[in-house]
Amino acid sequence: MGFARACSVALVGVEGVVVEVQADLEPGVAAFTLVGLPDKSLVESRDRVRAAIVNSGAEWPQKKLTVGLSPASVPKSGSGFDLAVACAVLGAAERIDPAAIADVVMIGELGLDGRVRPVRGVLPAVLAAAEAGYRQVVVPEQTAGEAALVPGISVLGVRSLRQLIAVLGDEPVPDEAVGDLGRPDAMLAGLMVPGAGLGSGLVPLPADGAGHRPDLADVAGQARARTALEVAAAGGHHLLLSGPPGAGKTMLAERLTAILPPLTRRESLEVTAVHSVAGILPPGEPLIGRAPYCAPHHSATMQSLVGGGNGLPRPGAVSLAHRGVLFLDEAPEFSGRALDALRQPLESGHVVVARAAGVVRLPARFLMVLAANPCPCGRHTLAGSGCECPPSAVRRYQARLSGPLLDRVDLRVEVEPVSRADLMGGGGRGESSAEVAARVLQARVRAAERLAGTPWTTNSEVPGHELRTRLVAAPGALAAAERDMERGALTARGLDRVLRVAWTVADLRAADRPDATDVAVALELRTGVQRGVPMRAGAS
Secondary structure: OEEEEEEEEEEEOOEEEEEEEEEEEEOOOOEEEEEOOEOHHHHOHHHHHHHHHHHOOOOOOOOEEEEEEEOOOOOEOOOOOHHHHHHHHHHHOOOOOHHHHOOOEEOOEEOOOOEEEOOOOHHHHHHHHHHOOOOEEEEEHHHHHHHOOOOOOEEEEEOEHHHHHHHHOOOOOOOOOOOOOOOOOHHHHHHOOOOOOOOOOOOOOOOOOOOOOOOHHHOOOOHHHHHHHHHHHHHOOOEEEEOOOOOOHHHHHHOOHHHOOOOOHHHHHHHHHHHHHHOOOOOOOOOOOOOOEEOOOOOOOHHHHHOEOOOOOEOOHHHHOOOOEEEEOOHHHOOHHHHHOOHHHHHHOEEEEEEOOEEEEEEOOOEEEEEEOOOOOOOOOOOOOOOOOOHHHHHHHHOOOOHHHHOOOOEEEEOOOOOHHHHOOOOOOOOOHHHHHHHHHHHHHHHHHHOOOOOOOOHHHOOHHHHHHOOOOOOOOOHHHHHHHHOOOOOHHHHHHHHHHHHHHHHHOOOOOOOHHHHHHHHHHHHOOOOOOOOOOOOO
């Protein structure tokens, strides 16, 4: 009787569970049994592994073979277990030393010819292996760079099963032919889901800067909206842009990621892990360093926004926009169920999706930008524009954005139509994204220094209790906000959000704490009622 074991990782959402792949050989009629809650693609690994071993020059054991995936209670899916199953079988057949693979985590799909094909989710799988105490992983050669992002892990990238057998057996490593360099590598097809992220701006720009980068200097006029954009980026505040068609709402939202600070190492790993699982991680770019931008169409379902799919839920738009921007253009056209499903992740920074196959917790800390027209025709706020929408239709259209959702939006700005002077250059060219990004970064640094030693890094994350007890504004600064709350214009949550915005405005002008002017700016950005203060971020 022969026995051997190897290790692999089962992904549940973006979290991994180390799975022990056990192979047992017994005398009897030749058969191959796979147990341990495998899905359809994993059951088919029996045929893939058998053909790969034979075509790699090894002998298939003609005995009763049982492969168990432990823990058996965890559902397992995907083809990433092929490499571990093949090595466990070869160890049980004594083709390789069982002790050499006992504590090695192996991730990869096998082709019938023995080539090792890349799979999605390598980064979160290796992170789970490192947290479990493993220090050696074997992955496909194409994803070795992604696995090497995890510190303290020894990564071996292999191109074929033959190479892995030779490495484990201290034999000469055979050379494998490289595909035609003049065409796309077909082996990379397993990393990308067809159509995933298409048209949503999820694919990061090339590192060499090729291609057009949207710049704030391209925006004509819109001083108030530019101020709101800068405050949103500096404090991570959610934003609503309301105005007629053609005023530049989408143009402003597309330039928000350009003024956001670069992702930290931890944030980059979080974003890369989500994109790797979702199958939208670009080949050749193992680490995402810029904030992602996700703009789903208004016909998106609730499942596509928060996560779903057959079996265990997969990341939705809120998770794909983690640490970045989620832009909902034509927000009133989204279904009410889809919009209301955003309320929980807006507060908690994660989303919990429960399905019959299991419960998955996915990260979802994003900056939400809503764009809306004032009425179905969009001309309601334009003087002399000829809007023929009846008042009932205007109220019904605006009510599609529910009160509880809008209460979670810190900044609400009316985007005015662009004047002819601004459009033709008479108003001068506005600040570039680089200039605004420098102020945003300085404000973020000041907030991080103030919040050092706490679990929060931006003003939008600070709870209201801390704002009212430890982080106190200047004396008398909250008088106007308290009056609005007494009149019913602000809720308790609204008052906390005004305080957070006021701290961000103070950070932008390098003040120690917000004063009455900062609170007035925050109130005007939230309520739209003019307070007679200069609407310019960073103004002294």
